[in-house]
Amino acid sequence: MGSFTLDHLPSEIILQCCKYFDDYTVLSTLRPVCRSWCYATEIKIPSGTMAGLPPAIWERILSYNMDYKTIHAISQTCSSLRSLIKTSRISRLQGSAYRLPATATSVCPGMTTKVVQHPAFENICCRIETGSLIYHKSGNCCPNNVLTFPVAEENCTNPPVSKILVKFSSKYGVSLRPVLIDRPRRENEGGVTVGDVYKAMQRLFAEPLSQKQIVAIKQIRDWEARKHEAAKQSLARIEQLGVGSAATPSTPASGPSPEQAPEKEPIIEHDDAIIYLDYPFDADALPHTHNTVRRQREFLHDFPYVYASVHVTGVINGVQVFNLTYH
Incomplete structure (x- = not known):
């Protein structure tokens, strides 16, 4: 031929x-x-x-x-x-269009040099217990996967950045291990994408607990149990005193019973080691009954049906930070 x-x-x-x-x-x-x-x-x-x-x-x-x-x-x-x-x-x-190459040496005319997050994050929430996407402002409450949308390929910031740390804003004495996204700067390629940030949001809550975190979560739960028990006992004493004073009004009141000083919250040693997004993640991230792996979201067991969304904040050690906050 x-x-x-x-x-x-x-x-x-x-x-x-x-x-x-x-x-x-x-x-x-x-x-x-x-x-x-x-x-x-x-x-x-x-x-x-x-x-x-x-x-x-x-x-x-x-x-x-x-x-x-x-x-x-x-x-x-x-x-x-x-x-x-x-x-x-x-x-x-x-x-x-949030598609500027990460290797661009200068910001395009008319665009601010301040790092601005992608507008898609105004509508993206992560449901903590499932790691699913919620369009909370559009009225659509059905979980969807952001990775199926073209927006997942666009830069998560303008101008683009190659490193982002996705972390959970510490609340209620809880500190979760943050997730680092590190994308090398290649010719004509963008920086960290919207899809990368969403995968980091999923991984942050679905990451298995480290040994240090297992100890920390046990200390938190034990302290909460003792605090609730002390509150129940205090309420029982108050009710008992009320019944006694009503039954014997002529009995001179005795001095106030000594109250036990409230137990101080223990100092918890959290594990703040960074999770690298590119590292293998084989464990099942969904809360199936057969999945016995303990996850970071267990720290938030009192708030199982809340959503978290990310907001660009400052820079730490040259890495742009996206902070996850509650809704």
């Missing part, structure tokens, strides 16, 4: 291939392949435009000071514009 090149394909076959791609991909990727493909794509798109304008004009329009929500709404109108926004190399458009 002699040599075979793309030039030898009949136009009919090339046109059939083009049917599987949107207009932007046909014009920007398939058309420059060779002369035969150029001729065939001109049959499919004679004007060389999509929705009446060339791709270069669409890029200039979309890069004109549009915010993320506008860019996202436009991307939903057709697959061609969605592909253009995803693959554009114009820095202003990349910044508006």
Whole structure:
């Protein structure tokens, strides 16, 4: 068999291939392949435009000071514009779409140098006991997986960062091990994505307890049990004194019974060692009955049906911090 090149394909076959791609991909990727493909794509798109304008004009329009929500709404109108926004190399458009490469040395014009979190985090909550996604502001209370949405591939911040520490804001004497996301800076690739942060949120609550955490959670539970028992005994003494004074009103009141000083909260030694997101995680993260592995979310057993969402805070040792807070 002699040599075979793309030039030898009949136009009919090339046109059939083009049917599987949107207009932007046909014009920007398939058309420059060779002369035969150029001729065939001109049959499919004679004007060389999509929705009446060339791709270069669409890029200039979309890069004109549009915010993320506008860019996202436009991307939903057709697959061609969605592909253009995803693959554009114009820095202003990349910044508006949260797709700026992490290797960019300067922030694109018009974009603030302050690190701003992705607008998607306004609607993303993690249900602690299951690690599932909740769109709490849209009225949709059904758990969904954020990793199935295109937003998961977008940078979680503008400008993009390559390291993020996802940590739980300490409350009620609880400190959980934080999760570190470390993404190497590669050419034309973004930084830490929305999907990375969501996976870190899931892992933070589903991580198995370390030995130090097992000791800490036992100390917390024992102290809570003693505190509740002391409160019950104190209430019983008050009720007993009330009944006694009502039965014998003429009996002179004796001095107040000595109250036992309340037990101070013990000093718990928590395990604050970092969890690396890229490390293997084989244990079942879902709360099935057969799953006997104890998880970090056990520290929050009194608040099992609350949601947690992340907010960008400060920088610690050169690492951007996302703080998980209760709803």
